[in-house]
Structures are given as C-alpha cells and as structure tokens.
Amino acid sequence: MNSKPSPNATAVDRRTFLKGLGTSAVVVASAQAKAAADEIDKAAGPGPQGPGAVPVTLTINGEKKDFSLEPRVTLLDALRNYGPLTGTKEVCDRATCGACSVLVDGKLIYSCTKLAIDAQGHEITTIEGLAKDGKLTPVQEAFIECDALMCGFCTPGFVLATTALLAENPKPSEEQVRHACSGNICRCGTYPHILKAALKASGQAVTETTTVMTYGVA
Amino acid sequence: MAWPNPSQYLGKPATRLDGAAKVTGAAKYSYDVQPDGWLYGMILRSKLPAAKVTKIDLTKAQAMPGVKAVILAEGEQRTVRYYGQELAAVAATTKQQCLDALRAIEVTAEPLPFVVKEDDAMQPDAPSAVGGPPEPVPPAAPGTSPPSAPPEPESPNISKANVKGAAQADVDAAMASAAVVCEAELRTPVQLHHPLETHGSTVSVSGGQVTAWASTQGIFSVRDGLAGSLGVPQSNVRVICDYMGGGFGAKFGPGVHGGLAAKLSQAAGAPVKVMLTRFDQGLAVGNRPSSIQKIKFAAGADGKLIAADVENHGSPGISGGGKSAGGGGGATINTPYPIYKFPIFCAKQYGVVMNTGPSSAFRAPGHPPASYGTESMIDELAVKLGMDPLEFRLLNDTDPIRQREYAAGREKFGWNAKYKKPGTSPGPVKTGIGCAGATWGGGGRGTQAEAQINPDGTVEVRCGTQDLGTGSRTVVAIVAGEAFGIEPHQITVRIGDTNLPYSGGSGGSSTSASVSPAVWDACQKALAQLQLQSGVADARGANWSGACQKLGTTPLSAHGEWQEGYSSGGAGGVNFAEVEVDTETGYVRVKKIVSANDCGLIVNPLTTTSQINGGILCGMGYALYEERIMDRHTGMLLNTSFDSYKITGMSDCPEIEVILIDMPERGVIGIGEPAVIPSAGAIANAVANAIGVRVHNLPITPAKVLAALGKVPNMPNV
Numbered sequence: 001m002n003s004k005p006s007p008n009a010t011a012v013d014r015r016t017f018l019k020g021l022g023t024s025a026v027v028v029a030s031a032q033a034k035a036a037a038d039e040i041d042k043a044a045g046p047g048p049q050g051p052g053a054v055p056v057t058l059t060i061n062g063e064k065k066d067f068s069l070e071p072r073v074t075l076l077d078a079l080r081n082y083g084p085l086t087g088t089k090e091v092c093d094r095a096t097c098g099a100c101s102v103l104v105d106g107k108l109i110y111s112c113t114k115l116a117i118d119a120q121g122h123e124i125t126t127i128e129g130l131a132k133d134g135k136l137t138p139v140q141e142a143f144i145e146c147d148a149l150m151c152g153f154c155t156p157g158f159v160l161a162t163t164a165l166l167a168e169n170p171k172p173s174e175e176q177v178r179h180a181c182s183g184n185i186c187r188c189g190t191y192p193h194i195l196k197a198a199l200k201a202s203g204q205a206v207t208e209t210t211t212v213m214t215y216g217v218a
Numbered sequence: 219m220a221w222p223n224p225s226q227y228l229g230k231p232a233t234r235l236d237g238a239a240k241v242t243g244a245a246k247y248s249y250d251v252q253p254d255g256w257l258y259g260m261i262l263r264s265k266l267p268a269a270k271v272t273k274i275d276l277t278k279a280q281a282m283p284g285v286k287a288v289i290l291a292e293g294e295q296r297t298v299r300y301y302g303q304e305l306a307a308v309a310a311t312t313k314q315q316c317l318d319a320l321r322a323i324e325v326t327a328e329p330l331p332f333v334v335k336e337d338d339a340m341q342p343d344a345p346s347a348v349g350g351p352p353e354p355v356p357p358a359a360p361g362t363s364p365p366s367a368p369p370e371p372e373s374p375n376i377s378k379a380n381v382k383g384a385a386q387a388d389v390d391a392a393m394a395s396a397a398v399v400c401e402a403e404l405r406t407p408v409q410l411h412h413p414l415e416t417h418g419s420t421v422s423v424s425g426g427q428v429t430a431w432a433s434t435q436g437i438f439s440v441r442d443g444l445a446g447s448l449g450v451p452q453s454n455v456r457v458i459c460d461y462m463g464g465g466f467g468a469k470f471g472p473g474v475h476g477g478l479a480a481k482l483s484q485a486a487g488a489p490v491k492v493m494l495t496r497f498d499q500g501l502a503v504g505n506r507p508s509s510i511q512k513i514k515f516a517a518g519a520d521g522k523l524i525a526a527d528v529e530n531h532g533s534p535g536i537s538g539g540g541k542s543a544g545g546g547g548g549a550t551i552n553t554p555y556p557i558y559k560f561p562i563f564c565a566k567q568y569g570v571v572m573n574t575g576p577s578s579a580f581r582a583p584g585h586p587p588a589s590y591g592t593e594s595m596i597d598e599l600a601v602k603l604g605m606d607p608l609e610f611r612l613l614n615d616t617d618p619i620r621q622r623e624y625a626a627g628r629e630k631f632g633w634n635a636k637y638k639k640p641g642t643s644p645g646p647v648k649t650g651i652g653c654a655g656a657t658w659g660g661g662g663r664g665t666q667a668e669a670q671i672n673p674d675g676t677v678e679v680r681c682g683t684q685d686l687g688t689g690s691r692t693v694v695a696i697v698a699g700e701a702f703g704i705e706p707h708q709i710t711v712r713i714g715d716t717n718l719p720y721s722g723g724s725g726g727s728s729t730s731a732s733v734s735p736a737v738w739d740a741c742q743k744a745l746a747q748l749q750l751q752s753g754v755a756d757a758r759g760a761n762w763s764g765a766c767q768k769l770g771t772t773p774l775s776a777h778g779e780w781q782e783g784y785s786s787g788g789a790g791g792v793n794f795a796e797v798e799v800d801t802e803t804g805y806v807r808v809k810k811i812v813s814a815n816d817c818g819l820i821v822n823p824l825t826t827t828s829q830i831n832g833g834i835l836c837g838m839g840y841a842l843y844e845e846r847i848m849d850r851h852t853g854m855l856l857n858t859s860f861d862s863y864k865i866t867g868m869s870d871c872p873e874i875e876v877i878l879i880d881m882p883e884r885g886v887i888g889i890g891e892p893a894v895i896p897s898a899g900a901i902a903n904a905v906a907n908a909i910g911v912r913v914h915n916l917p918i919t920p921a922k923v924l925a926a927l928g929k930v931p932n933m934p935n936v
Contacts, residue, residue: 070314077313081258086250087243089463091414092496096860099414127243136238144237147824150832151687152240153414153463159241181868185860187414187464188687189832191871209873210827212229212820213626214880 049117056117060085061129071117076100078116079126087127087156098184101157102126108164110183127156130163139163142201143194150188157184162198171202221738221784221819223882226759227699227706231824235692235711236461236685245461248433249493251420257286257309259482259492260316261475262323263501264298264305267573267853268332268347271296274306275324282322284315287485291478297330297349299536300573301853302501304474309482309490332573334848336508336533339375339572346374347536347571376531377569380550389564392525396516400598404513405915406587406898407845408533409506410499410863411580415463417503418493419472421479423448428455432476433493435465436723437684441716443472448480459714465686466836467579468504470723475503497858504578505846507534507549511591515554517599523614526554526563532587533570534577548577551584555592557615557655557790573853574846579725581833582658582891586840586898590916593654593899597906601640607903608633608653619879620655623792623814626877627653631794631812641910646802649809650908653794654899658892661787662731662780666719669698669737669744670775675766677702679740680712683721683733688890689825690729696821697734701741703758719777727888730821731785734886740778747774785885791815791892793834795900796872799908801927804920806842806905808870811897814877818887827876830893834874837897839866842917 050071057066058078067082076093079085079102091099093112100111103125130137139162142148149155158181165172165180172180177198186194196206221228239245264271272295276288291304298305308319331345338344371378383389393399419432419440428450432440437457445452462469472480479492494503509532516524532549549569554560600610612624628634636651643649667681679698685691691711699706712718721733748765749757751774757765794812799805811834820826843864847856857863898916906912911926924930 070312072314073312080250081252081313084252085243086246086252089247089414090249090493091416092859094496094859094861097414127241131242136241140238140241143241144233147233147237147828149234149237149240149687150689150825150828151414151462151464152236152245153247153687155240156243178869178871185414185865185867187412187466187836187865188828189835189866190828191835191866191868192831192874193828194868195871210823210876210878211630212823212878212880214882 054117057120058116058124059122060124061126067116069116071115073116074112075102075114075116075119075124076111079111085126085128089153089156091153098157098161099154101160101184103160103164106164106167108161127159130159137163139166139197139201142197146193146197146200146206148190148193148197150190154184154186158186158194162194162201165198166202171204172198174199221882221885222700225700226703227696229820229823229880229882232692232696232706232822233824234689235695235707247415247461247463248419248431248459249415249463251431253420253422253489256420256489256491257311257486258313258316259307259309259479259490260320261304261478261492261498262306262320263498264301264303266298266327266329267301267334268330269298269327270330271298271305271325271327273326276306278322278324279308279319282315282319284311285319286310286488287482288319288323289478289481289485291474299348300575301855302498302575304478304502307478307482307492309486332853333375334572334574334853335850336510336531336570336572338850339533339570340373340531342372344373344375347573371568375571380567381564383564384562386564389525389527389562392562393514393516393527396524397519398599398602399514399516400595400602401514402595402598402914404511404591404594406509406590407916408508409580409840409844410846411466411468411504412499412863412865413464413466413469416494416496416499417469417473417475418491419476419479420489420491421476421483422489423480423483426450426454428480430455430457430472430476430480432457432459432472433462433469434459435469435684435686435725436471437682437714437716438720439470439723440472440476444476444480447472447477455716457716459684462684462686465724466581467583467725470725473503500846500855500858500863502575504580505535505575506580506583507532507577509549509551509587509591511553513591513595515595515599517603519603521603521605521610521613523558523560526560528553528563528565530567531570532567533572535572535574537576551588553588553591555588557617557620557657558592558596574848581836581894585656585658585895586837589654589656589895590898590902593896594902594912597652597903598912606637611653611655615655617790619816620790620792623790623816623877623879626879627792627794627812627814630875630877633794636796640907643908647798647800648908649796649798650904650906651794651796652900652903652907653792654896654903655790655792656892656895657790658727658895659787660727660731660789660888660891662728662735662785662886663722665721665732665736665780667733667736667740667778668719668775669740669778670773671744671748671766671769672773673766673769673771675763676710677704677708678710678712679737680718681721681733681737682713682716682718683729684714684724686724688724688729688829689822690724690733692825693730693734693821694737697737698741701738701745702762704762727789727891729888731787731886731888732780734821735784736778736780738778738784739781740776743776743778744774747776783885786818786887789816789818789887789889789892791896793896793900795904797901797904797908799905799923801909804923806918806923808838808872808901810873812875812877813893814879815889815892816879816881816887817889818884819882820878820880821886823878826878826889829889830876831874833890833893834897835866835871837894838870838901840916841898841901845917
C-alpha cells in the first residue's frame with residue numbers, strides 16, 4: 001500500500017466541484033449545477049472508492065452475493081476467484097476472445113473488461129446459470145449432439161453467445177450465427193459444429209457433411 | 219487378434235461423455251482448481267532480449283500486502299537470452315497483489331547485443347545470439363572436403379548443415395537433363411500454439427508430498443519432471459489433469475512455470491496456481507520454428523519427377539544452438555515432403571539461433587512447413603508442364619491410400635468442373651482451387667488400463683491418459699462398451715491422474731492407438747473373469763446385469779496392457795481447397811475445403827470429424843493469418859494477444875466436407891496431426907490458381923497478395 005496515493009488526499013469529485021461552482025455563481029446557474037450534479041451522482045454511483053477493498057453486491061444467476069473487492073477487480077476475476085464460479089473462462093483478459101462472456105441483463109458482455117463494482121444492480125447470468133434444475137437448455141443440448149466442443153475451454157462463451165443470439169433472433173441464418181459468434185474464438189476448430197448446433201437449437205435443418213467410406217480389406 | 223466386426227459401438231457416432239460438464243461450466247480445468255488456501259502466482263520476465271543481470275532486488279516485493287513468497291527463477295547474477303525469460307516469481311493472496319508485487323521487483327541489468335529476425339541473424343556480422351565472439355570457421359584442408367560438402371555458414375548463428383540425399387554434383391546433373399525446372403524461395407513464419415487454456419499448473423508441496431493439477435499433454439512427464447526438480451521420489455508426486463483447455467504439442471513436462479509453482483508452494487506453505495497470462499504464453503513456452511526454403515524441383519516432359527534440391531534455414535529461437543551445433547536443431551523439416559519419391563534429391567538444413575523463446579513440437583512438427591514448400595513447387599511444375607495439378611500428383615504420389623483419397627475427394631469437391639488454368643477466373647474477385655497431400659507416422663505404444671466390474675453392473679475403467687479435447691475419455695468408454703455390450707455412456711471413465719495405470723503423453727497422434735488396445739485388453743480379461751465367476755457363458759449385453767449380480771458383494775477387476783495387432787500408424791490424407799481472392803483488396807476467402815483421411819478403424823466418427831475440422835482450421839490460420847512478429851529494435855514480441863495475433867475465426871470458417879476412409883482391418887490410428895499438414899499447401903495453391911501468381915511467403919495476407927499482383931510494392935522486412 002505504500003506507493004498508492006491516499007484515496008482522499010486529492011479527492012475533489014465532480015459533485016463537490018459542481019457544488020462549489022453553484023455557490024460562487026449566479027443563483028440560476030446554481031440550480032442548474034445542482035441538477036447536473038444529481039444526474040452525475042445517479043450515473044456514477046457513490047463517488048471515488050478504493051483503492052482498498054469495498055463492499056460489492058452482485059446478483060449472479062438470480063442470487064445476491066456479497067463480496068469485499070478492490071474496485072480494480074474485474075467481473076471475470078470476481079466470478080472466478082471470489083465466486084467461485086469457474087465456468088467463466090479467463091483466456092486473454094483483454095477482450096479479444098470471448099471466453100469470459102456472461103449475460104448482463106440478458107446482454108452478452110466480456111466480463112474481463114467490466115469492473116465488478118460496475119456490475120452491481122444488474123442481473124448477471126453465467127454459464128452455470130443456464131441449466132435449471134439440471135435440465136440443459138436446447139442450446140446446450142445441441143452443442144453436445146453436434147460435438148460443438150473439443151477441449152471445451154471456449155465452450156461457455158460460445159454457448160452464451162448462441163443463447164444471446166437466439167433470445168434476440170429465434171431463427172438466425174447461417175450468416176447471422178457467424179456474425180453473432182465472431183466475438184469468440186476457438187483454437188481447436190469447433191466452428192463448423194458450433195454453426196450446426198446453433199441452427200439445430202433454433203429448430204432448423206442441419207446438413208450432414210461427413211461421409212464415411214468403407215473399402216474392403218486392402 | 220482383431221477388433222469385432224461387425225461392431226455394436228465402435229465406429230458409431232457417440233456424443234462426448236463429458237459434454238454436459240463442458241456446456242454447463244461444471245468441468246474443472248487446471249485453471250479452475252482452487253484447493254483450500256490457494257495462492258495466486260505470477261512470473262516476472264526479462265524485458266530485455268539479451269542482458270547480463272547483476273541484481274534482482276526482491277525486498278520491496280516481499281514486504282507488500284498479501285505477498286506470501288517471492289523467489290528467484292535462477293540465480294541473481296545471470297545472463298538472459300530472450301525477451302520473456304523467467305527472472306522471479308511471486309505468490310500472493312490475490313491476482314492484484316501479485317501484479318503489484320511484480321512491479322516492485324527491481325532488476326538491474328546490462329543490455330547485450332541481440333538478434334530476433336532470421337534475416338538479421340544470418341548476416342556474417344550479426345551478434346551471436348548465444349553470446350561470445352563468432353566462432354572462427356576452420357579452414358578446410360585441401361582436398362579433404364567432399365565435392366558435395368556445403369560451404370561453412372558465414373554467420374555465428376547458423377548451425378552446420380544437416381545434409382541428406384545424394385551429392386550436389388549428381389543432383390545438378392539430373393536437373394540439367396530435365397525438361398522443366400522450377401525454383402523459388404518460400405518462407406513460413408513462427409507460429410504460436412495459443413491453446414485457449416494457457417500453460418500452467420496449481421501445485422501443492424506439503425510434507426514431502428506433491429500434488430499438481432497441470433494443464434498437460436503428459437501427466438506422467440509432469441510427475442517425473444517435478445520429482446526430479448524437487449528431489450522427491452516419483453511416488454510422492456501425484457499429477458491430476460481432469461480437464462485441460464487444449465494442447466498442440468508444447469504442453470509436456472512441468473515447464474519452468476510448473477517448477478516455479480512448486481517452489482513458491484514450498485516457500486509459502488500453501489498451494490500456488492501459476493497459469494500464464496496470454497501475453498506470457500506467446501513468449502517462452504514454445505512455437506513452431508520458421509523456415510526459409512530454397513527449393514528447386516525438376517520433372518520430365520512425361521510429368522514424372524526427376525530431382526529435388528532443397529536448402530532450408532529455420533529458426534527454433536534460442537534453442538537452435540548456434541554454429542557449434544550441427545544438424546539443423548529443432549527447425550529441421552521433412553523436405554522434400556516424403557509423399558513424393560524423387561529419384562534423386564539433396565536436402566541441406568540449417569538451424570538459425572535467435573534471441574527469441576525456444577521452439578517446441580507443434581501439431582505435426584516438421585510437416586506443415588515442408589508440405590507447404592513442396593506442394594507449392596509441385597503445382598509450379600504442373601503449371602509449367604501444362605498439366606492439371608491433381609493429375610500431376612496422381613502420377614507422382616503412388617501411395618494406394620492417397621490415390622483413393624484423391625479419387626474420393628475429387629468427386630466430392632467437383633475438381634474437374636472447377637479447375638481452370640491459373641489466373642483465368644474472370645472479374646476482380648477470382649476463384650481458384652488447389653490440393654495437397656499428407657503423411658503421418660502415429661501408431662500406438664505401451665499403455666496400461668484397469669477395468670472394474672461392480673455387482674450392480676456398473677463399470678469403471680481406469681487409465682492414466684489425458685483428454686486434450688480430442689475425445690480420449692469417450693474413446694475409452696466406447697471400447698469398454700463394445701467389450702461388454704453396454705452403452706458407452708454407462709461406463710465410468712477415470713483418466714488424468716498418475717495414481718491410475720500408466721499411459722504415455724498425448725502427442726504424435728498416438729493416444730487413441732495407445733489407449734484403445736489397452737482398454738480392450740483389460741475389458742476382455744474382466745469379461746472372461748466375470749463369465750468364469752458367474753457361470754454365464756456370454757455375459758455381454760442382455761445378460762450383463764444378471765451376470766454381474768452373481769458377483770455377490772465383491773467387485774472384480776482386471777489389468778490390461780497395450781497389445782500388438784489392434785492399432786497401426788502410417789495415416790495420410792488429402793485436402794482440396796477453393797478460395798476467392800479479391801484482386802482489389804487482396805482479401806482471401808476460403809470458400810470450401812474437402813478433406814479425405816484414412817483413420818484405420820474409426821472409433822468415433824463424430825469426434826474424428828471434429829479433429830479433422832480442427833486440423834484444417836489450424837492449417838488455415840497458418841496459411842492466411844498467423845505470424846509471430848518480433849521487433850527488430852527492442853527484441854520484444856509485438857503481437858501479444860488475439861487482437862494482433864490472428865487465428866481463424868467463425869466468420870473465416872469455410873464450408874468443410876470430411877471424408878473418412880474407414881479401414882477397420884488396420885486397427886486404430888490417430889488423426890490429430892495428419893489433417894493439419896496439407897491445409898496450408900492446398901490453400902496456397904488455390905490462391906496461386908486464382909490470381910495466376912504465387913505468394914511465396916506465409917501467411918498470405920492482403921498486402922502480400924496485392925504485392926504479388928504488382929499493385930503495391932513488396933513490404934519491407936521490418
């Protein structure tokens with residue numbers, strides 16, 4: 001902690017600044033400044049926090065959970081290392097691979113580039129939250145049936161990306177699936193089977209592309 | 219001894235045993251394991267590509283909040299030889315505390331000359347990447363040098379030649395008599411493995427007992443490596459790899475990071491997890507060596523190959539060894555690619571040492587670069603002779619299995635209807651097609667397994683192999699299910715633990731061929747025992763439950779071993795590629811791939827197809843997108859993550875059709891590697907066919923396509 005600046009040493013937050021502006025300016029401007037400060041408060045939350053741990057409450061898969069986290073802790077880190085919900089994978093930690101995808105209020109995001117404190121007040125759904133009472137979703141079923149996974153490390157991200165797509169667009173075209181899954185990568189090369197799985201999960205016909213040719217004893 | 223024919227489960231598509239665990243996030247990878255009291259571990263790496271380190275001050279880091287251990291990777295005063303070499307490691311309660319502690323370690327180092335580009339390293343006046351003055355070239359005694367001996371390399375960073383084949387003069391003579399000769403220099407980049415789960419492990423050292431959860435292709439090689447470095451008996455080390463997020467050849471042994479995790483655990487008295495960051499992954503844990511191939515091929519007017527003369531300079535980074543090392547080092551490639559039988563050839567190979575991270579095996583080591591070089595020049599010969607490149611191959615690659623594969627693929631792909639002379643496709647967006655072939659050794663080897671039958675009819679099969687994502691776990695269940703006549707998903711499979719019977723590393727496409735015969739043997743012995751004890755003559759299938767009940771209260775188990783006759787090697791395959799090249803932007807789109815592969819007895823066509831898709835797409839990345847870029851001026855890696863090191867993505871993915879040539883009589887053959895080999899060659903040939911000129915340098919980027927078309931200048935080598 002020795003090298004870190006004290007959180008309050010130079011803390012002139014935007015509210016204090018705007019309030020100060022209000023008292024030294026004309027009355028009309030003061031009212032406007034106060035309104036602006038209130039707006040900022042609503043948007044920015046309780047003002048400067050940290051750098052030490054602060055209480056954070058996250059709603060994950062329908063359950064409220066309390067954490068004590070440094071404000072710099074990402075949602076990914078919070079889920080995996082404090083959750084611990086390790087289904088969300090850390091692969092690049094800089095928004096280039098999609099393995100850390102989660103749904104926030106139903107919208108697909110990279111959890112490595114969202115701070116945990118910023119995820120408060122939102123509904124977070126991780127891969128662990130999709131199946132209810134052990135019953136897999138159609139997307140999960142289709143991934144298994146089409147072998148849309150190999151090592152499986154990218155799989156939670158792809159399952160969530162596909163889930164988010166089908167929620168918005170229940171009968172996507174092949175191009176739309178490709179587009180929706182372009183924020184995720186896979187090194188094993190499961191893409192052709194993911195494409196199949198997405199179409200299958202949406203009730204569309206899937207073409208078999210493997211032919212087995214048996215020759216007699218050579 | 220043979221596999222049953224017809225079979226009930228072997229060769230039938232089966233979903234993965236662990237599919238549900240992987241789609242729900244329940245599967246615990248090495249990255250996910252969190253034993254009680256675990257600490258986060260991170261490594262401090264050299265920021266200089268070559269330096270004399272005089273001081274590494276850990277005191278500030280040791281005093282930081284949450285820090286439980288700070289250790290040196292080696293001694294304090296040492297020489298580092300590449301950017302990213304390990305200097306020190308820290309363990310702390312949180313990732314953030316680790317990051318803070320790494321920043322607080324003070325390193326004093328004196329920079330040394332370095333070289334990180336092949337062309338620079340090969341200059342006569344280049345600094346030696348391994349230090350010291352260039353070794354003087356000993357003068358050859360007059361008359362002692364054979365006429366074909368290659369000249370001594372001029373740079374301190376080039377190894378002595380590894381020479382294979384005939385004398386140069388004889389090859390030259392054969393070339394002189396040939397109807398057509400094609401000559402070119404072709405280059406391939408350093409390719410990074412980038413498995414999605416980085417290298418790493420969680421290690422607990424406590425009271426002389428070691429437990430390691432490692433992301434590895436060889437649990438036993440991790441065990442032996444840790445036992446050696448910690449000086450403890452192998453039997454005190456247990457390595458677990460329940461799930462691992464991909465391995466493409468570089469995840470064997472504990473690695474420097476595994477050793478550091480163990481030492482941090484010793485120092486901190488708690489389990490320590492060291493999983494590399496994506497940035498670190500590109501630096502120090504292996505890569506596919508580069509190649510600079512000077513190729514000269516000759517053929518007769520009848521289209522038969524006559525002679526090959528090949529010279530390759532490839533860099534395995536710092537592991538090249540330099541001038542004093544002979545034999546090309548880890549950068550040796552299989553050139554001229556051995557599916558073509560040249561009546562006479564000569565191949566000279568040199569290793570180029572540079573101040574970059576060491577190379578390692580990477581999916582079909584030595585094959586994809588050689589295949590790309592050879593297959594490119596095979597197409598050039600065919601074009602020069604006015605022949606269809608596929609006909610040219612059928613004439614010169616007489617292997618009966620590849621002949622079948624070419625025939626089957628040709629039809630499925632529609633080669634005859636699609637083939638046009640190079641560059642004759644109309645319009646600005648040109649289409650082209652190409653093909654290429656592959657060969658791979660593979661084969662099985664010593665593996666042990668155990669089958670336990672319980673009185674309630676449940677079965678547990680145990681084998682100390684690991685599943686890289688290839689589907690090995692499911693292969694075990696299918697083989698056992700076949701033996702007992704019960705559904706594979708009813709089998710409990712235990713793998714990924716050194717407490718289980720031994721199996722070797724998963725490399726060289728050997729896992730299925732090693733594991734299947736051992737599991738079959740164990741199950742056959744268990745079945746015989748069950749039939750003996752229960753008095754049921756055939757306990758399989760419908761009789762299973764009844765026979766098992768007769769065991770009373772005692773389960774039975776049997777040990778099995780790998781047996782001859784159930785597996786073989788020598789797989790091969792061919793790929794056909796169709797591409798579209800936009801001659802205004804240089805953008806290459808792969809439209810379609812048809813891949814025909816022989817897999818012997820196909821245990822599971824569903825996961826086999828996945829493996830082949832994966833090989834095709836990895837090879838496609840090699841052809842079009844992937845390249846490690848080092849900075850000449852700082853010696854740093856420039857493309858450190860997936861935003862700048864591009865791999866094949868979902869939108870790039872072409873339509874793929876896979877043909878599996880089923881040959882049960884050959885036994886089980888691995889398929890992980892053959893499919894990656896011909897991918898780049900086929901795509902490169904398709905691009906050349908589309909635009910009528912060849913890009914001689916992978917990856918085939920838009921800039922290189924436009925340069926080949928003469929629309930922009932060649933990119934300088936920066």
